[in-house]
Amino acid sequence: MSQRLHADEGSSALSKPLVLVVEDEAALATMLRYNLEKQGFRVEEAGDGQEALTRIAEAQPDLVLLDWMLPVMSGIEVCRQIRRRSVTRDLPVIMVTARTEDQDAVRGLNTGADDYITKPFNMESLLARMRALLRRSNAVPAKGRLVFHDITMDLATHRVQRNARSVHLGPTEFRLLEFFMQHPRRVFAREELLDAVWGPDIHVEPRTVDVHIRRLRKSINGEGELDVVRTVRAAGYALDTEPV
Numbered sequence: 001m002s003q004r005l006h007a008d009e010g011s012s013a014l015s016k017p018l019v020l021v022v023e024d025e026a027a028l029a030t031m032l033r034y035n036l037e038k039q040g041f042r043v044e045e046a047g048d049g050q051e052a053l054t055r056i057a058e059a060q061p062d063l064v065l066l067d068w069m070l071p072v073m074s075g076i077e078v079c080r081q082i083r084r085r086s087v088t089r090d091l092p093v094i095m096v097t098a099r100t101e102d103q104d105a106v107r108g109l110n111t112g113a114d115d116y117i118t119k120p121f122n123m124e125s126l127l128a129r130m131r132a133l134l135r136r137s138n139a140v141p142a143k144g145r146l147v148f149h150d151i152t153m154d155l156a157t158h159r160v161q162r163n164a165r166s167v168h169l170g171p172t173e174f175r176l177l178e179f180f181m182q183h184p185r186r187v188f189a190r191e192e193l194l195d196a197v198w199g200p201d202i203h204v205e206p207r208t209v210d211v212h213i214r215r216l217r218k219s220i221n222g223e224g225e226l227d228v229v230r231t232v233r234a235a236g237y238a239l240d241t242e243p244v
């Protein structure tokens, strides 16, 4: 998906990241294209969910800006399909939602999006999120270092640091944090965390997750440090630096 960013360092058109804007409001799509092109992105457009999947397969974008409410197929369904296909599983997706839509549902429903932004949004804020996602998708090797906020995980040596301090984690807390750091800001239900961290064949109570989240918080949040684990009521947990 992002190899071309590695390969081309020059100023050729191909070195510019390609963004697929999936938006059925023509005026908004035009505004996004204008601003993104001005910021050095290439832009493709799709006006509905089905077209989005076709354009993703054909154009292989580096990032998708995905409207939540779309004709033919909803943004959520498009996102699920992106995640289901192995070639697009790691494609960065930012969900764009309207202010009238239920924000708790947007956060709580596991859409598979890497991030989301609410309309009307600030272009600078959108660009910052896009750049952060693109940096991550290009920079993070499969096995290496994970960085989130002031936390660093070295997966080879199993060392975790926050600021300059070493953090000691039990094996389950380590895997939990590793999973969160691979999907920062995404909200996961307890059942999803059980599947991802414990494995789908292990049958333990969802409450077990709470116990390990508590231990993770105790270890990772030092005195006076920001709590980086966000509890989302009735939905689950996320690694996040923004409060509820």
Ligand code: CA
Pocket (backbone or CB within 6 Å): 023, 024, 025, 067, 068, 069, 070
């Ligand atoms: Ca829409």
